Amino acid sequence: MRVHFHGAAGEVTGSLHEVEAAGHRLLLDCGMIQGSPEAERRNLDPFGFDAAALDALVISHAHIDHIGRVPLLLKRGFRGEIHAQQATAELMRIMLLDSASIAESEAERGNRKRRAGEPELQPLYTREDVEETMRRVRPLRYGSDSEILPGVRLTLREAGHILGSSVVELRADGRTLVFSGDLGPKGTPILRDPEPIAAADLVLMESTYGDRLHKDRAETILELGRILEAAWNDGGNVLIPAFAVGRSQELLYWFAKYWDEWKLSRWKIFLDSPMAAKVVAVYDRHAELFDEDAAKVWKEKPNPFDLPNLHLTVSAQESMAINAIERGAIVIAGSGMANAGRILHHFRQNLDKPQTHVVFVGYQAEGTVGRRLVEGAQWVRIHGRDIRARAQRHTIGGLSAHTDQHGLIEWYGAIAGHPPLALVHGEDKAREALAGEIGQRFGTRAVLARPGLTLQV
Structure with missing residues (x-):
């Protein structure tokens, strides 16, 4: 099993991780890059992989920085199934239709100001693209053990971040990859606490607030x-x-x-x-x-x-x-x-x-x-x-919907043997602080994921 990092690897938005497992290729999330206008223009860039060669997509939760480029993935050739927790599947439609509506409106406004000879602006994707996307979504319950591809099994567990948010557990080739998605703090109202993970061979963990503690x-x-x-x-x-x-x-x-x-x-x-x-x-x-x-x-x-x-x-x-x-x-x-x-x-x-x-x-x-x-x-x-x-x-x-440094350390520390760790979904200042704390406590040398980096599980 191999993991290739493409997005949210040195920044907080644009979650996008590619996995090779059991002879298949799949994605963990396909999120939109958010922030400055310059950052958001990168959503138009080519993916660092062939979308048509992907066999499946697994979604951690329905925030737009984790799902916002899924319709674009289909426009560029993806034809596999999309796996998400049941509530996430419902929220995806709402979030993506809103995103498409904004994209269509922005393109329309831009075209009204377009000068003669300038190319017509096109939205990143349309509401019709979203409907095509939703036809590929396969809802799953927490805790269900599903074979999503031959030789690749998936279990989603509560992440406590938003309704339907999931920790992703992938098993293939005799190895287990765990992707935290976004983890919520313990005691978050409405939601249950993040579910502990028993064991893993590699953990991809968010680090949004890896350098700070939240107020009580x-x-x-x-x-x-x-x-x-x-x-x-x-x-x-x-x-x-x-x-x-x-x-x-x-x-x-x-x-x-x-x-x-x-x-x-x-x-x-x-x-x-x-x-x-x-x-x-x-x-x-x-x-x-x-x-x-x-x-x-x-x-x-x-x-x-x-x-x-x-x-x-x-x-x-x-x-x-x-x-x-x-x-x-x-x-x-x-x-x-x-x-x-x-x-x-x-x-x-x-x-x-x-x-x-x-x-x-x-x-x-x-x-x-x-x-x-x-x-x-x-x-x-x-x-x-x-x-x-x-x-x-x-x-x-x-x-905050994200747990803090203490919560991240506690969640990772509960995994047996303190397996290899890659930090994603965080700015470098936060990741470096979190990596230092984890190294001191558990002896784990956390990798700060970068676009283009590949790790063997």
């Missing part, structure tokens, strides 16, 4: 409550860039749990994302994947997805109407890294107001508006305009 979750929740109280007293609105899958649902969970303590009935709460509204329905259909605490909240508190003052804004007109609200609005909107989506429209209207509070609850990639704001930028460029950033900013690391 209880302390984090207290901080969120204090921010909401301060924002109310300041007379402004609260803007929360959040991914449609994962953080949006967790925020609503906390709002339900602390409904009385945080006096949330006085706010107007907006989940301003057509995609997030569809995702909520998928969560409702898969309550069997929830942990015990979530089941209790659903039973004893207001339903997090049906709060009395929660507005699911679907149309553009509904979204624009939020801008007429001067104070008392909590707006959860995509994208989570503020590099696109409706959150940018709310930034344009609110970012220059000192009474506005912006709350970052997830990772902000280099080159994004979110990263610049987190780093203290006084001006940001949005939709071609320079916007003064006078809003108060808060970064709440304890709500």
